[in-house]
Amino acid sequence: MEKLLIEGGHSLSGSVQVSGAKNSAVALIPATILADSPVTIDQLPDISDVRTLCRLLREIGGKITFQENTLIVDPREMVDMPLPNGSVKKLRASYYLMGAMLGRFHKAVIGLPGGCNLGPRPIDQHIKGFEALGARVTNERGAIYLRAEELNGARIYLDVVSVGATINIMLAAVRAKGQTIIENAAKEPEIIDVATLLTSMGAKIKGAGTDVIRIEGVDTLHGCRHMIIPDRIEAGTFMIIGAAEGRELLIDNVIPQHVESLTAKLLEMGADIQVGEDQILVSKSRGHLKSADVKTLVYPGFPTDLQQPLTSLLTQAGGTSIITDTIYGARFKHIDELRRMGANVKVEGRSAILSGPAGLEGARVRATDLRAGASLVIAGLIASGITEIVGVEHIDRGYDHLMEKLRGIGAHIWREPLLDDEVRESLKEQE
Ligand SMILES: CC(=O)N[C@H]1[C@@H](OP(=O)(O)OP(=O)(O)OC[C@H]2O[C@@H](n3ccc(=O)[nH]c3=O)[C@H](O)[C@@H]2O)O[C@H](CO)[C@@H](O)[C@@H]1O
Numbered sequence: 396m397e398k399l400l401i402e403g404g405h406s407l408s409g410s411v412q413v414s415g416a417k418n419s420a421v422a423l424i425p426a427t428i429l430a431d432s433p434v435t436i437d438q439l440p441d442i443s444d445v446r447t448l449c450r451l452l453r454e455i456g457g458k459i460t461f462q463e464n465t466l467i468v469d470p471r472e473m474v475d476m477p478l479p480n481g482s483v484k485k486l487r488a489s490y491y492l493m494g495a496m497l498g499r500f501h502k503a504v505i506g507l508p509g510g511c512n513l514g515p516r517p518i519d520q521h522i523k524g525f526e527a528l529g530a531r532v533t534n535e536r537g538a539i540y541l542r543a544e545e546l547n548g549a550r551i552y553l554d555v556v557s558v559g560a561t562i563n564i565m566l567a568a569v570r571a572k573g574q575t576i577i578e579n580a581a582k583e584p585e586i587i588d589v590a591t592l593l594t595s596m597g598a599k600i601k602g603a604g605t606d607v608i609r610i611e612g613v614d615t616l617h618g619c620r621h622m623i624i625p626d627r628i629e630a631g632t633f634m635i636i637g638a639a640e641g642r643e644l645l646i647d648n649v650i651p652q653h654v655e656s657l658t659a660k661l662l663e664m665g666a667d668i669q670v671g672e673d674q675i676l677v678s679k680s681r682g683h684l685k686s687a688d689v690k691t692l693v694y695p696g697f698p699t700d701l702q703q704p705l706t707s708l709l710t711q712a713g714g715t716s717i718i719t720d721t722i723y724g725a726r727f728k729h730i731d732e733l734r735r736m737g738a739n740v741k742v743e744g745r746s747a748i749l750s751g752p753a754g755l756e757g758a759r760v761r762a763t764d765l766r767a768g769a770s771l772v773i774a775g776l777i778a779s780g781i782t783e784i785v786g787v788e789h790i791d792r793g794y795d796h797l798m799e800k801l802r803g804i805g806a807h808i809w810r811e812p813l814l815d816d817e818v819r820e821s822l823k824e825q826e
Pocket residue numbers: 418487515516517518519520521522555556557558559560581583692693694698699700721722723
């Protein structure tokens with residue numbers, strides 16, 4: 396087990412290549428279960444969530460190779476093996492195994508998912524969708540049991556706009572009999588990416604990326620080759636880093652439309668941003684950063700996954716900023732750690748209220764979840780002195796070679812093994 400150390404205050408320049416999208420990858424990999432011949436996915440990020448899902452597909456009989464960011468899944472010998480425990484608990488996205496296995500085998504047993512602890516993460520809308528398609532769903536001893544004689548298309552109105560439920564219902568419905576209509580569907584780019592893969596596999600899907608998705612079920616799906624979209628959250632994290640400490644920091648392999656809400660906010664704060672076709676150049680503001688109010692919303696609103704990283708930048712803005720998370724109202728575990736570093740911030744309800752600019756100083760802090768980790772890395776890059784971050788395994792779930800990429804643009808960042816008492820503390824934390 397390791398910790399991350401950062402010596403802050405260094406100007407960052409050069410270019411950084413954005414990897415494939417974590418939140419697409421974790422749905423694309425389960426989707427391969429639905430095919431009857433091998434599926435190849437290019438440019439997958441090398442992150443622990445991807446490796447965990449590969450392990451789960453191997454457990455159910457898949458033949459998997461993952462080399463140089465290309466994944467080949469041969470799903471032909473997969474079986475409907477129950478997965479009530481073990482690796483499924485390590486990530487939230489194991490819930491996509493429910494939709495995919497239900498779609499192929501008409502049955503599945505999947506342990507309740509793990510992932511970042513952002514407060515309650517209900518899956519009632521996923522279950523409502525599976526039941527509408529004809530599945531019987533029960534929760535027994537911490538695992539979800541799904542079984543259907545057959546799956547029949549249905550009209551499903553989502554009571555809350557949910558990325559997870561929209562994708563999971565698509566996965567279960569593509570091989571159901573007849574038409575499924577998902578109303579009040581989420582519109583995130585990752586949903587379009589999953590629909591694109593499924594379409595290349597032979598599925599009939601219309602409307603992905605709008606709030607009504609129509610699926611005409613087919614009997615079989617075949618193998619194909621798919622290139623994943625770039626990670627808008629990783630791109631956004633580097634844009635924030637550029638606004639904090641960048642001198643012409645070039646972010647390469649980004650779809651600018653996917654990060655528009657962040658671009659607008661950073662411009663409002665005074666960062667220098669130039670947007671190209673698939674690149675964005677970001678430099679620190681010449682003057683002081685201005686405060687801003689931010690509210691996380693469903694796409695194309697400001698993403699909840701960038702709330703924590705942006706909070707670190709807002710500590711540097713003059714005046715009062717308020718950042719409100721309407722998606723995950725308890726996603727504020729990074730705030731106590733930022734305070735340890737000197738941030739002037741408090742949490743009220745679903746909002747963090749900041750008063751800046753604050754001089755941040757390096758401290759020993761804990762990443763409690765993935766984007767909390769990103770927020771502490773950003774704070775560490777800004778702070779004077781050395782910041783020590785434990786809980787790096789959370790960051791490794793979702794950022795591909797973050798340390799190497801940061802070193803490439805001039806950051807002073809390295810890893811060290813945890814001391815014995817830090818290992819004990821981390822293991823206790825994971826219980
Ligand atoms: C809308 C949104 O920003 N979704 C983000 C969310 O997706 P994730 O799939 O985790 O969350 P959803 O989009 O499903 O949930 C959105 C909201 O709906 C609620 N909900 C969801 C499902 C359900 O069955 N019942 C229910 O009440 C959730 O508690 C949440 O408040 O986290 C992912 C990982 O951080 C991000 O990539 C997604 O962009």
